[in-house]
Amino acid sequence: MSHSGEVKILLVQPPRWSPDGHANFDAIEELAGSRSGDVMVLPELAGSSLPRDDYLDRVRSLALRSGTAVVGGSHYDTAADGSAVNRGAVAGPDGTLLAEYDKVHPYGIERRSGVLPGRPGTGFDLHGRRLRVLLCADLWYSASLAGHDGLDAVLVPAFSLTRWDGPxxxxxxxxxxxxxxxxxxxxxxxxxxxDHEATYLGQPCAGVTGLANPCPPAHTGFFSAPPTAPVSVHTLDFDRLDAFRHDRTARGFR
Structure with a gap:
């Protein structure tokens, strides 16, 4: 673990997406290399359409190999009747399953193709802190977080397909x-x-990897974005977050 009050997070932004989930995980393992941290977040559909057991094996393997908790993006978990849910999992550094989560609001192409809404996950604890995973478009619904006070971090695997002319x-x-x-x-x-060069069924990605900080030291730090880095490292300063929460409460803002 990082020193007291801080957690190091690795955000993975691969340059291209493959319909072969194993190929995606192979590329992610190469990108991650020997980088160390407390938690690694993969993008949405890293597992593409891998069978559930294969997907879980790849997430656990990456966690064991890196010694890091891994938020494994997601995959399409397809049932015997052909229905699918966009679903993901979190593995601890020892390979244990920490949490599972679904996409509650299928969006765009997947909605038109019949992907079903899933159930929200319950989150997981890491080094005494509470983290919750929202899959892509679920972040756009404030109800996804309402009633979950005390969350220390929200982790969002995304595939930001866009219809705009450019990212x-x-x-x-x-x-x-x-x-x-x-x-x-x-x-x-x-x-x-x-990465914004990646595509899904011919539709381009915007490349929106980054960290939003509610209490940065300077006004320019509310969002930190690494547009070209395949793996970016960010430190979550929870002592500072706790102090910010206490200050807001003292001012009657929350």
């Missing part, structure tokens, strides 16, 4: 939304997305 408008919207959620719910919001 800039979607990036701007995602940054505003992430900062709004971080400030409203007094928590860190970390988004792991594919």
């Amino acid at each position: 800039a408008p979607a990036r701007e919207l995602w940054r505003h939304m992430s900062v709004a959620r971080a400030y409203e719910f007094v928590t860190y919001v970390a988004v792991s997305d594919w």
